[in-house]
Amino acid sequence: MPDNLIFAMEVTLNGLMTGVMYALVALGFVLIYKASGIFNYSQGVMALFAAMTLVGIQEGRVPFSHLINAIFGTSLHNFAWNSVPALLAILLTVAVMVLFAWAVQKFVFGHLVGQEPIILFMATIGLAYFLEGMADLMWGSEIRTLDVGLPQGLNTVIDDTTYGWFGYGFFIDNLDIVASIVAALLVAGLVAFAQYTKQGRAMRAVADDHQAALSVGISLNFVWILVWSLAGFVALVAGIMWGSKSGVQFSLSLIALKALPVLMLGGFTSIPGAIVGGLIIGVGEALFEFAVGPMIGGATENWFAYVLALIFLVFRPQGLFGEKIIERV
Amino acid sequence: MSMMQYQPYETEDGRTIGNTLMEMKNITLRFGGVVAIKDISFDIREGEIRAIIGPNGAGKSSMLNVVSGFYNPQEGEVWFRGEKRPQMRPFEVARLGIARTFQNIALFDGMSVLDNIMTGRLNFMKSTFVDQAIWWGKAEREETANRQKAEEIIDFLEIQAIRKTPVGRLPYGLKKRVELARALVAEPKLLLLDEPMAGMNVEEKEDMSRFILDVNDEFGTTIALIEHDMGVVMDISDRVVVMDYGKKIGDGTPDEVRSNQEVIDAYLGVAHD
Numbered sequence: 001m002p003d004n005l006i007f008a009m010e011v012t013l014n015g016l017m018t019g020v021m022y023a024l025v026a027l028g029f030v031l032i033y034k035a036s037g038i039f040n041y042s043q044g045v046m047a048l049f050a051a052m053t054l055v056g057i058q059e060g061r062v063p064f065s066h067l068i069n070a071i072f073g074t075s076l077h078n079f080a081w082n083s084v085p086a087l088l089a090i091l092l093t094v095a096v097m098v099l100f101a102w103a104v105q106k107f108v109f110g111h112l113v114g115q116e117p118i119i120l121f122m123a124t125i126g127l128a129y130f131l132e133g134m135a136d137l138m139w140g141s142e143i144r145t146l147d148v149g150l151p152q153g154l155n156t157v158i159d160d161t162t163y164g165w166f167g168y169g170f171f172i173d174n175l176d177i178v179a180s181i182v183a184a185l186l187v188a189g190l191v192a193f194a195q196y197t198k199q200g201r202a203m204r205a206v207a208d209d210h211q212a213a214l215s216v217g218i219s220l221n222f223v224w225i226l227v228w229s230l231a232g233f234v235a236l237v238a239g240i241m242w243g244s245k246s247g248v249q250f251s252l253s254l255i256a257l258k259a260l261p262v263l264m265l266g267g268f269t270s271i272p273g274a275i276v277g278g279l280i281i282g283v284g285e286a287l288f289e290f291a292v293g294p295m296i297g298g299a300t301e302n303w304f305a306y307v308l309a310l311i312f313l314v315f316r317p318q319g320l321f322g323e324k325i326i327e328r329v
Numbered sequence: 330m331s332m333m334q335y336q337p338y339e340t341e342d343g344r345t346i347g348n349t350l351m352e353m354k355n356i357t358l359r360f361g362g363v364v365a366i367k368d369i370s371f372d373i374r375e376g377e378i379r380a381i382i383g384p385n386g387a388g389k390s391s392m393l394n395v396v397s398g399f400y401n402p403q404e405g406e407v408w409f410r411g412e413k414r415p416q417m418r419p420f421e422v423a424r425l426g427i428a429r430t431f432q433n434i435a436l437f438d439g440m441s442v443l444d445n446i447m448t449g450r451l452n453f454m455k456s457t458f459v460d461q462a463i464w465w466g467k468a469e470r471e472e473t474a475n476r477q478k479a480e481e482i483i484d485f486l487e488i489q490a491i492r493k494t495p496v497g498r499l500p501y502g503l504k505k506r507v508e509l510a511r512a513l514v515a516e517p518k519l520l521l522l523d524e525p526m527a528g529m530n531v532e533e534k535e536d537m538s539r540f541i542l543d544v545n546d547e548f549g550t551t552i553a554l555i556e557h558d559m560g561v562v563m564d565i566s567d568r569v570v571v572m573d574y575g576k577k578i579g580d581g582t583p584d585e586v587r588s589n590q591e592v593i594d595a596y597l598g599v600a601h602d
Contacts, residue, residue, distance in 0.1 A: 198451055198454040201447070201448060201451060202448075202451055204437075204439075204440070205437055205440075205448050205451075207439075208437035208438060208439050208440065209435050209436065209437055209438070211431065211435040212431075212435035212436055212437055212448075212511075213420075213437075213448075214399075214418075214419040214420050214423065215397070215419065215423055215428070215429050215430075215431070215435065215512075216423060216428075216448050216449050216451055216452070216511065216515065217420050217421075217423035217424045217451065217452045217515075218420055218448075218451065219418075219420045220420070
């Protein structure tokens with residue numbers, strides 16, 4: 001087998017894995033957009049906030065310690081414990097994200113029911129900056145490493161096997177494999193939740209028609225808190241994966257920008273679309289960089305996804321799986 | 330204060346009309362300076378078909394929206410099943426057992442007919458998310474029971490053939506019937522129909538009238554409906570409220586209303602000479 005083809009296979013595999021990570025972020029957008037028509041600009045910051053909270057709890061840090069110390073002249077930094085088990089810390093972070101979802105509905109979107117989409121969008125921009133400041137205030141702005149015990153580094157089994165086949169070992173990161181499995185479980189879980197549970201059905205009903213949902217006894221408020229909680233949970237999963245990969249720092253919130261082209265490809269309203277869109281972008285940008293990058297000076301991953309999204313906007317604005325927009329005249 | 334008291338009686342066709350189920354007392358509803366409903370009182374008795382009629386813009390839909398909690402009146406009281414109903418949001422009213430349909434049809438277009446109808450059973454689902462994850466048996470039994478009720482209503486309204494069809498693809502008349510099915514499957518104490526025959530041809534109107542009568546007869550469901558087409562309503566309802574410009578101008582049996590001079594004037598116009 002020619003060397004180039006073998007390299008391309010490795011690049012494709014790695015692209016798929018990166019695509020899964022993009023899809024994780026895009027999922028959070030889809031959940032909220034589908035149920036409430038809000039394009040949540042703060043999804044990336046939610047991932048950052050969740051990751052910072054998780055690290056903070058794990059390390060036993062006192063939230064708002066800088067603020068408390070500045071006001072009261074104390075020098076609090078850590079609680080007496082300094083290593084909370086990962087699972088417990090994750091559960092506590094989920095609780096924080098649910099509380100956040102409740103607060104967002106109660107103090108922001110509860111007051112904006114029936115407003116234009118652009119106003120709701122502006123509110124999420126405000127929310128993004130608020131949350132970023134909140135994360136900073138609560139946990140400080142230092143770069144942290146996040147470790148919840150996920151395996152990392154070269155997967156030797158794949159390396160050995162592929163070496164046996166091709167005389168060249170593929171470099172696949174264990175963390176990427178874990179992320180793919182987690183993403184698959186997450187999507188399966190979300191789909192099962194939406195199809196088979198009372199709350200999931202209520203969520204689908206609200207996504208479809210508010211008036212009809214009210215008339216069968218569904219509380220819109222409850223469903224909105226639920227979807228923000230789910231989006232918070234998805235943000236936490238994305239935050240764990242990206243945080244484990246490249247550390248928890250403010251640039252983490254920028255992964256949301258990579259989710260935008262994914263959404264344009266997959267459609268803003270489709271969960272499978274977010275996954276397929278993520279995979280296409282992941283593989284597309286990796287292969288493009290591999291095949292075309294060297295000819296034009298490299299670093300094509302920085303823009304390839306956006307150009308692809310632009311092409312989609314011209315030819316299929318609703319995305320691959322989005323609902324077709326038909327305007328009756 | 331309490332609700333109006335009546336002696337139950339049996340109609341010519343053998344249905345029993347009971348005591349007061351719901352009473353609206355001196356309802357006034359304003360939108361800014363516009364008075365949509367002006368000091369209207371009426372009651373709905375158990376087991377009856379009660380119609381609210383009136384020309385376009387009379388305030389009928391506003392009244393229905395007050396009953397179903399979509400609007401909150403500035404003045405007046407709503408009494409339901411012997412108790413004064415506090416201010417409630419629409420989903421809370423629905424949970425009390427008041428189901429409704431909409432004049433311009435509010436269905437879940439992305440779901441199949443069966444899924445649409447199943448949403449009417451959401452409030453009958455007791456098992457929580459955790460139950461459903463752990464106790465498959467219990468959740469499944471519940472699901473089966475709800476499904477049975479849905480199938481019963483589907484048979485009743487003769488929509489077996491379109492069970493799996495996405496609602497968005499259905500013609501208007503069938504959509505109206507699916508909406509009725511979704512309201513019925515919730516086993517409502519009171520069923521509100523907002524212009525159930527609007528936009529229908531004669532044949533569809535006849536079908537719908539038959540279904541309304543059958544629902545009332547078979548399940549004993551109390552029905553309040555709004556129409557501006559007087560003809561059909563007079564044939565199927567036990568008592569009629571007539572509204573015009575936000576005021577009540579008539580209330581009684583179809584015969585009483587038909588001979589009411591004010592009602593005749595509102596519908597035919599008054600000669601000015």
